[in-house]
Amino acid sequence: MDNILKVSNLCKDYPSFHLRDVSFTVPSGSIVGFVGENGAGKTTTIKLILNEMKRGGGSVQIFGMDNRKDEQKIKEQIGVVFDESYFHSEFKAGDIASILRSVFRTWDDELFGRYLNQFKLPKNKTIKEYSKGMKMKLSIASALAHRPRLLILDEATSGLDPVVRSEILDIFLDFIQDESHSVLFSSHITGDLEKVADYVVFIHEGKIIFDRSKDDLIYQYGIVKCGPKDFQRIDPDDLVRWRKTDFGYEALVTDRDAARRKYSGLVVDPATIDDIMLIYVKGGRS
Amino acid sequence: MTGLLRKDLLYLKRQGKFLLVIFAFYAVLSFLSDDGIQHFNSIFITLIAMLPTVVIVNSFAYDELSKWNTYALSLPITKGTLAFSKYLLSFSLILLTALIPFLANLLSGSLSEETGLTIYAASGAALLLCEILIPLFYRFGTQKARFALLVVVLIPTLGAYLLKQARFAAPSDAQILFLLKISPVFLVIFSVVSYYISCKILDNKEN
Numbered sequence: 001m002d003n004i005l006k007v008s009n010l011c012k013d014y015p016s017f018h019l020r021d022v023s024f025t026v027p028s029g030s031i032v033g034f035v036g037e038n039g040a041g042k043t044t045t046i047k048l049i050l051n052e053m054k055r056g057g058g059s060v061q062i063f064g065m066d067n068r069k070d071e072q073k074i075k076e077q078i079g080v081v082f083d084e085s086y087f088h089s090e091f092k093a094g095d096i097a098s099i100l101r102s103v104f105r106t107w108d109d110e111l112f113g114r115y116l117n118q119f120k121l122p123k124n125k126t127i128k129e130y131s132k133g134m135k136m137k138l139s140i141a142s143a144l145a146h147r148p149r150l151l152i153l154d155e156a157t158s159g160l161d162p163v164v165r166s167e168i169l170d171i172f173l174d175f176i177q178d179e180s181h182s183v184l185f186s187s188h189i190t191g192d193l194e195k196v197a198d199y200v201v202f203i204h205e206g207k208i209i210f211d212r213s214k215d216d217l218i219y220q221y222g223i224v225k226c227g228p229k230d231f232q233r234i235d236p237d238d239l240v241r242w243r244k245t246d247f248g249y250e251a252l253v254t255d256r257d258a259a260r261r262k263y264s265g266l267v268v269d270p271a272t273i274d275d276i277m278l279i280y281v282k283g284g285r286s
Numbered sequence: 287m288t289g290l291l292r293k294d295l296l297y298l299k300r301q302g303k304f305l306l307v308i309f310a311f312y313a314v315l316s317f318l319s320d321d322g323i324q325h326f327n328s329i330f331i332t333l334i335a336m337l338p339t340v341v342i343v344n345s346f347a348y349d350e351l352s353k354w355n356t357y358a359l360s361l362p363i364t365k366g367t368l369a370f371s372k373y374l375l376s377f378s379l380i381l382l383t384a385l386i387p388f389l390a391n392l393l394s395g396s397l398s399e400e401t402g403l404t405i406y407a408a409s410g411a412a413l414l415l416c417e418i419l420i421p422l423f424y425r426f427g428t429q430k431a432r433f434a435l436l437v438v439v440l441i442p443t444l445g446a447y448l449l450k451q452a453r454f455a456a457p458s459d460a461q462i463l464f465l466l467k468i469s470p471v472f473l474v475i476f477s478v479v480s481y482y483i484s485c486k487i488l489d490n491k492e493n
Contacts, residue, residue: 052359053492075362086357088293088348090300099296102289103361152360 002028003061004150004182010048010058019044019206022058026150026199029179031172033193033214034186035273036203037281042186045203046154049184050080062150076104079143083155085135087142089128093121096142104146115141119167133164140171151175151183157192165189169196190273194218200273202280209280214273221271222256223279225249230266238262243283252279290363290371291378293354294345301344305337309386327401330387334408338379339415342372343435346423369424369484373477376416384409403466410469415439417480424487 005026012019019041026032036042047053049060051067060067062074087096093116101107116123119137127135136156143151151172157165172183173196187193193200193214200217202209224234231242231249238259242251252275253259256268271279298305312333316326349355358368384405391397418438422431457465 047492050360052356054490072362072364075360078360080357080360082353082357082360084353086353088297088352088354091296095296099289099293100361102287102292103363 004028004063005049005184006061007045007049008059008061010045010060011056012044012048012053013056017041017044017206019048019056022203022206022208024201024208024211026182026184028182029176030198031176031183031185031196032199032201033190033197033273034184034201034203035188035190035193035277037188037277040203041206042188042203043154044206046152046184046186049152050075076106076146077148078150078152079146079148081136081139081143081151081153081156083158085127085130085139087127087138089126091127092125093123093138093141096138097145100142100146106146108145108147111147112141112145115144133160136160136164136168140168144171144175149181151181151185153183153185153187155186155188157187157189165192166195172196190277194273202277204281217273217276218270220255220257221276222253222259222268223271223275224251224253224259224263225267225269226251230263234263234266241279241283243279250279250283252276252283287367287371287374289361290358290368291375294371294375297345297348298341301341309333326390327387327404330383330390331404331408334380334383334387334405335412335415337383338376338412339419339435341379342376342416342419343423343428343432345372345375346431347428350428365488366485369420369481369488372420372484373417373481376420377413380409380412380416383412403463407466410473413473414476417476421480421483421487424484424491 003025007025008023010019010022017039022041022045024032024034034042034045044053048055049062049067051060051071063077065074067074093112097107097109097112101109115121116138119134119141121130121134121138121141127138130138140156153172157168160168169192172185175181176183185193185197197214199211200214201211225248226234227248231251234251238253240252240254242249252271253268256270259266260268312329313326316329355368359365388397388402388405391401415438419431419435422434422438425431426434
């Protein structure tokens, strides 16, 4: 499977924050969830991918091209949706089309119109009259109407109600039905990623903690829940991270079936992405 | 480029009715007065200097409010094109506002060399003002740059006052004419330098 996006050793230094050797890939025909707490470096990474800021080191390849040398060619083929609508509130949907028609050679008015109908977005209302969900759908329609191959979404579902979020996730699933399309979807709402992502890249304090298939995470990872005495029995090599709670210990293991066999009598629950994130951020190493 | 200009013209369209009312009001007022075309000239030549500046300030303010630049740079638009569109907008607006008194004078048969030069001088001043403002807006954002606008407007006033206090002899008509003749070269150089500075600022800016 070809990689549509390849990020290698990306670095960026701020006085109080450092992005360090960020590397991951987005394979063709997949949705990659880019997850991390607020301030972990998700938006900085996305802006570096889009060459909106200067990087300290590393490289970004999109469609096999360098994101700086072939920036314009690449941007003709990507759609970007940020966490809020960046269109002026006095504009109407038709105004957005008239602007973007001159920006993208492949802009398709008919497709844009179809998305407006599908998302039930009124053409005669200004953006300021739209709800937050409608604004986000308009941003998505605008990002899709030039038929991009890669969608990059930065917290696009944050602050939306579950019904709208579910509708938007369906759009992404529909988008990757074409195997040559991919989605990089940054979010801290891990439930959304569990529904749609094929891979999960977890960033914490500017470093990539893991880049795994979602199925590996939710079908193989587990949380061992036990008291202090049982916790001492667990081989430190089996533990990825652990944390002390009011009720005892929670320890993350990469193979929950193996852990169940090895430590009979201990409770080993399936781990959600939320659990994994939390234990990585709050927990300690073995 | 066309998309960026279209976006700014859409902003302008939203304010269009208000601007048209002002234009119509002053046009009617001036033609009702005894010195018709002179009154019209004094109002519209002042507008040449003011209107493009107001529109440019508003366009930066709208862009900042909607975080347009962050979005625009995710599109196939370079930073140079982003900056150039503002220069093109200011130039087009100055040309358009200068055409109104020029055509009014031409059609009424009262276009003199003096009026023509005054329209040209006002246009040049407006262009100079926009070219100072655009890099300032990119560097400081609209809130801080609005204060810079005040300083930019005050400096020539203060300079003129100080020269007067120092009993500096006012330039002769011939000297003024000479300055006006060489001014296009100066304006072109200033435009290029201003555009280059804007590009540099945008290049170093973390959007």
